[in-house]
Amino acid sequence: xxxxxxxxxxxKEKNNMKIIPLFAFLVLTFSVNGQSVLKGKVSFVxxxxxxxxxxxxxxxxxGDTLFSNSSKKPKPCLVVNRLSSSSSVCTPLAGFSFQxxxxxxxxxxxxxxxxxxxxxxxxxxxxxxxxxGKKATKKVRVIDTHAQRLRGRVTAASYSNIREQRxxxxxxxxxxxxxxxxxxxxxxxxxxNINYREIYDARYEKADRDTKIxxxxxxxxxxxxxxxxxxxxxxxINYKASSLGVIDGIQGEKFLGKYYVGGILGFRPxxxxxxxxxxxxxxxxxVGHVTQGKKIYSQTTLGLLEQRFLGKVDRRYTxxxxxxxxxxxxxxxxxxxxxxxQNINGKKSSDFRLTNIxxxxxxxxxxxxxxxxxxxSRLRVIYYETFKTDIERLLTDExxxxxxxxxxxxxFKYLNVGASAGKRFQRDGQNKSENINxxxxxxxxxxxxxxxxxxxNRNESNYLVSNILGYRYSRSFNxxxxxxxxxxxxxxxxxxxSELAPKLNYFGTTLRYRLSRALAFSILxxxxxxxxxxxxxxxxxxxxxxxxxxxxxx
Numbered sequence: 001x002x003x004x005x006x007x008x009x010x011x012k013e014k015n016n017m018k019i020i021p022l023f024a025f026l027v028l029t030f031s032v033n034g035q036s037v038l039k040g041k042v043s044f045v046x047x048x049x050x051x052x053x054x055x056x057x058x059x060x061x062x063g064d065t066l067f068s069n070s071s072k073k074p075k076p077c078l079v080v081n082r083l084s085s086s087s088s089v090c091t092p093l094a095g096f097s098f099q100x101x102x103x104x105x106x107x108x109x110x111x112x113x114x115x116x117x118x119x120x121x122x123x124x125x126x127x128x129x130x131x132x133g134k135k136a137t138k139k140v141r142v143i144d145t146h147a148q149r150l151r152g153r154v155t156a157a158s159y160s161n162i163r164e165q166r167x168x169x170x171x172x173x174x175x176x177x178x179x180x181x182x183x184x185x186x187x188x189x190x191x192x193n194i195n196y197r198e199i200y201d202a203r204y205e206k207a208d209r210d211t212k213i214x215x216x217x218x219x220x221x222x223x224x225x226x227x228x229x230x231x232x233x234x235x236x237i238n239y240k241a242s243s244l245g246v247i248d249g250i251q252g253e254k255f256l257g258k259y260y261v262g263g264i265l266g267f268r269p270x271x272x273x274x275x276x277x278x279x280x281x282x283x284x285x286x287v288g289h290v291t292q293g294k295k296i297y298s299q300t301t302l303g304l305l306e307q308r309f310l311g312k313v314d315r316r317y318t319x320x321x322x323x324x325x326x327x328x329x330x331x332x333x334x335x336x337x338x339x340x341x342q343n344i345n346g347k348k349s350s351d352f353r354l355t356n357i358x359x360x361x362x363x364x365x366x367x368x369x370x371x372x373x374x375x376x377s378r379l380r381v382i383y384y385e386t387f388k389t390d391i392e393r394l395l396t397d398e399x400x401x402x403x404x405x406x407x408x409x410x411x412f413k414y415l416n417v418g419a420s421a422g423k424r425f426q427r428d429g430q431n432k433s434e435n436i437n438x439x440x441x442x443x444x445x446x447x448x449x450x451x452x453x454x455x456x457n458r459n460e461s462n463y464l465v466s467n468i469l470g471y472r473y474s475r476s477f478n479x480x481x482x483x484x485x486x487x488x489x490x491x492x493x494x495x496x497x498s499e500l501a502p503k504l505n506y507f508g509t510t511l512r513y514r515l516s517r518a519l520a521f522s523i524l525x526x527x528x529x530x531x532x533x534x535x536x537x538x539x540x541x542x543x544x545x546x547x548x549x550x551x552x553x554x
Contacts, residue, residue, distance in 0.1 A: 039069070042102040043087070045227040045255075048292070050078055050090045052104045057083050060106050066090060069103035078104065092292065097257040100226050148185050151547040152178035158540045165533040169201040177218075185550070187225060191236070193218035215274055217246065228255040235276075238264070240301045241286055241321055243335050243356065245269070248276050260288050268307060271386075280314075280386075282307040291324075298324035309385040313348075316341035317355065334359040343384040344391060355379050362406075372406040398426045402433075414443045434460045450475030465494040476512075483512040504528055508537075519544050 040054035052066065062083060067074035077098075078090035092098065159171040174196045181189045199211040220234030232251045238244060240253075240262070249266015263285050270277035286303030300322045307315040321335040339353040360374035380397045387394070404422035411417065417440045424433040441453035450473060457468045469490045476483040489506040508526035515521060519542075526537040 038106040040066075040088075040104045040106070042098050042100055042104060045098050045100065048091070049081070050092050050098050052078065052088045052090055054086055054088070054106075056086060057088060060088060064106065066104050066106050068096065069105045074105060091294070093294075099228060099255075099257065147182060148550040149181040149548070150179075152176070152545070154544045156542045158538075160538045162536040162538070163533050167202045169199075169203070171200070172198045187223055189222045189224070191218055191220055191222075192216075229253070235269075238262070240288060240299070241303055241319055243319055243321065243337060244305065247282070249282075258290050258292075260290065262286050262288075262303075264305065279310050280307065281309075281311075286319075295327045296325070298322070307383070309383065312385045313341060313343065314383045314385045315339065315381070329364045331362045332360070339382075341384075342382075344395070353379075355381060368410040370408050372404075372408075374404045375402070377401045398428055400424060400426050400431055416441050416443075430462070432460075432462050448475075463495060463497050465496065467492045481514045485510040485512075504530070518546055 038054055038056075038059060040052045042050060043053040044051040054060070060080060060083060062080055064080045065076045066078040066080065066088075068077040077093050077096040079093065080088050080090050082089040153176070155173075155175040157173045157175075159173065160168060161170075162168045175194070177193045179189075179191050183190060193216075195215045195217065197213045197215075199213075201211070204211050216235060218235060218237070220232050220236040222230055222232045222236075224230040230253050233249075235246050235248050236251065237246050238251055240260075244264075246269055247264055247266045248269060249264070251262065251264050251266075253260060253262040263283075265283045266281075267276060267278055268280040268282055269275065270280070282305060284303055284305030286301050288299065288301035291298045300320075302318070302320050304318050305316070306313065317337050317339045319335065319337045323331075323333045325331050336357045337355040339355050340350055342349045342351055342353070356376075356378050358374070358376040358378075360372065362370060362372035364370040377399045378401075379399045380394050382391060382394045384391060402422060402424040404420060406418070406420040408416070408418040417438075419438040420436075422433075422435045424431065426432070436458045437456070439453060439455040441451060443451040445452055453472045455468075455470045455472075457466075459466045470487060471489075472485065472487040474483065474485040487506070487508050491504045491506065492501070493504075494501045506526060506528050508524060510522060510524045512520065512522040521543075522541045524537070524539040528535040528537075
């Protein structure tokens with residue numbers, strides 16, 4: 001009777017021996033497939049993306065959520081968009097802002113060991129894996145934010161007007177724009193926009209006017225210490241306060257999360273030749289705030305600036321600028337300036353004077369229909385030390401105001417239509433201007449191909465009414481390597497203060513040829529018949545574009 005018990009006990013022990021390896025396997029599987037924390041840090045922040053550096057991104061996939069480790073309870077804050085072996089490019093979730101060095105962690109299920117063992121076992125046993133034959137998911141290369149990138153454009157153009165009863169006039173115009181990001185993979189970037197004109201016209205020479213004109217609109221170098229701090233030296237427009245125009249000097253800016261603060265110290269360009277004028281000192285500061293989410297982006301700046309002439313206060317004012325995009329449908333922009341200083345007949349005061357207002361908005365109802373509206377009100381700016389003799393006259397000037405309404409639509413696949421109406425006015429009736437414009441264009445014409453467009457414009461001012469109707473046909477050949485264009489315009493001018501009412505007809509053609517991916521040439525010819533003297537216009541343009549990107553070597 002005892003023997004069966006012994007046999008039964010032995011069988012139970014055998015079953016236990018089978019369970020122990022199974023239990024050990026489950027424990028091992030849980031530990032291998034369990035939740036693992038990968039820790040990283042924010043390495044760079046841009047206006048749209050956050051870059052996070054890890055020792056390794058194994059176990060992280062595109063679409064995963066990363067967590068903020070700045071508090072006791074980690075919170076989801078980033079979504080992974082792109083990956084490399086050690087970095088990830090992420091989109092921040094609403095309500096979060098980041099700085100370089102912020103701790104980030106990823107809680108992922110790591111399956112590498114089990115999958116590797118399973119593949120090895122499957123291979124040995126001859127069993128095909130369900131993933132066999134499928135291509136491995138390719139990891140997207142992370143963009144190196146410190147990689148050098150060079151791009152620019154150089155243009156040489158000639159403009160010639162020929163008329164039988166007058167000597168011909170010719171102009172040569174050379175333009176050069178250059179942008180170099182992270183020169184030699186450093187933190188230094190440069191930019192330039194230069195224009196040089198040379199005029200060949202006997203009338204200019206007789207009037208003793210300058211025939212060689214150099215204009216520098218941008219020439220600066222920017223040092224970006226990290227994603228939150230930058231310093232710019234040279235001539236540059238600050239786009240957070242674009243109404244200031246170009247500034248010759250030094251500009252610095254620091255981001256503090258969603259907020260930023262900046263400083264300006266330099267000179268205004270000379271009002272006669274647009275050159276550097278060290279007598280026109282200006283300095284100031286500004287603060288701002290950025291809001292960025294999946295569907296909302298806004299930027300608001302408030303600043304204070306003082307401008308001087310030969311050491312004396314010329315102008316002191318505050319400025320405000322706002323731009324935003326809501327759900328990729330509504331775009332808004334607004335700015336205004338308030339003068340805080342007056343110096344009339346030697347009497348200084350701090351009376352407020354609203355100088356400039358400009359607001360615009362554009363709403364895209366759909367991919368085929370959008371509507372825009374804008375309003376601006378501008379007073380002549382008074383520089384109390386620069387234009388002392390004109391102060392009384394400028395103070396009596398009324399604000400010139402204006403409205404503009406724009407409509408664009410694409411009712412059919414190849415048809416685009418649009419219209420705009422604008423009005424400018426002053427209370428005293430001066431500087432009145434009313435403008436109406438409409439256009440329609442159709443691309444991919446049947447049988448002949450190309451694009452045909454028609455445009456109409458009517459403008460009425462205090463002294464002139466003009467009506468212009470134009471037709472244009474253009475087409476490209478050989479994958480865009482060669483292109484041509486023909487146009488015809490009827491122009492009717494009616495001068496309200498005289499009996500002159502000339503009617504002109506313009507016939508023109510343009511030929512374009514792309515010699516290479518970087519080099520292109522175009523020539524325009526125009527003929528205007530006239531009772532007194534026919535007119536001819538010939539323009540030529542040679543354009544060279546270049547772009548080079550060099551990845552940072554690791």
